[in-house]
Amino acid sequence: MHVSLGRRMATVLLASALAVPAFAAPAPKVPTVPVPMMREAIKTLASDELEGRAPSGPKEQAVLDAIITRFKAAGLKPGNKGEWLQPVPMVTIAAKNISPLTVGSLSFKPGADFVVGSYREADHTAIDASELVFVGYGITAPELGWDDYAGVDMKGKIAVILVNDPDYENADEQGLFKGRRMTWYGRWPYKYAEAARHGAKAALIVHDTFPAAYGWNVLESSGGTGNFVASANKGMDQTEANGWIRRPVAEAIFQAAGKDFAALSAAAKQKGFHAVSLGAKASLSFDNTVTHSTSHNVIGVIPGTTRANEYVLYSGHWDHLGHCKPDAKGDDICNGAIDNASGVGALVALADMNRRAGPTPRTQVFAAWTLEESGLLGSEYYAQHPVYPLARTVGGVNMDALSLIGPTRDVQVTGGDKSDLTAILRQVEAQMHLTETPEDHPERGHYYRSDHFSLAKRGVPMFAVGRGTDLINGGKKAGEAATEDYVEHRYHQPSDEYSDSWDMTGMAQEVELYYRLGRALATGTTWPNWHQGDEFRAIRDASRATVTGAK
Structure with missing residues (x-):
């Protein structure tokens, strides 16, 4: 699971706050959840024999065979033009021999003061005396009338960018950028991509712990190495270097340039802000180690009946960490039973x-993604090279780490009110007598950190739903304690192992929730869209406009 604690155990993309009559439908008859089938799939995938399911590792083929065998038994057909597998080429680029970052007479140390890497497949990267330009939050959002790059030529220059988005300090979710709730515009991948789109030579994000949602130590331990979907142009459409600088470093650079960092940061929160050249030039260089590998998504399908060229997607990632830091007993296999053998087990069950409920008018696609732990790369590759057209993909359900705690009274939500999917969610909640629980820490942008996002940012509305923590037996206190216990003692550790003693009644409740949500999409006729003003609305509108007769 490549996400933060706030959505690790349960997440959902919420949509419109009011039920839409077009979605109203009688409660479906739900087939019994095949718990033994799901249990066996989890047990197999989380076994020591598969050595933690590392993508491109020596056990990948065995993992793929195990998933395909269970997809077949569940009644799926090969989903990629008669094949089960979709190859996913990836590249890892690791920076080494990093020079200091120099700005005039100032010199800053790699790791302690800044981290940097490249998205380009180049043996060496050199930024030589390039002009620094402060571009505020680095956002171009036409639907909001916001453009931090307006009137500035970034060619050959370094963009200096603030993390998060302009109204993150709001106490509530009121504001152009949804107040405290982070939008896609606040995430660092967006900021790097937007700097590249405007022709910047490099991009440096100013780190600040609260708006970043993590300390500098996280960047220091992981900065300099990136995993990417391999591209035909070897990443040459990206900036030459991307990185982070500590806030005190930014303040020192601004001061030396005769600028007031605090004043300019405040100005950047206002619509109409114009980028400011710092009148200073920066240099740095580093070497790159470039490594190529290939992993695979597994795709199965249940063909639709009357509208087979409309698609509903169920997904969950199969990969985990492989061998990892040994525990006190010397066990170095991170089995990933919850994260995310449970999600693949749910795919099999669904x-x-x-199959038992019978085919639906729309085609149902089941995808087990690879490389989620490496940065959502399996789902990203599919989204770049979809087997089924995204313009004809109605929506779907993503599953990442089903909770082992028991049945609950609530559904945890993340992402806020973004699309028409809420109508279906609210209907299913009523059918299952569930209530909604507000998202913890909306400023951390958890919605943008799991596989559903690869589809969402290309316009496809996706559920990512899970139980909350208000246990039917034990209440909220017990549920929160059990969730914290998993995160502290098992998450991304060798102890995330399967046990025959698992009580899977809670998982069965979660799978029923997924079934109802997906089945509503697969039997329905509507095309859910993002709300007006949402960052993905224009993308969906443009995508659907390519389909003859689309509404």
């Missing part, structure tokens, strides 16, 4: 349930 396929079986839908």
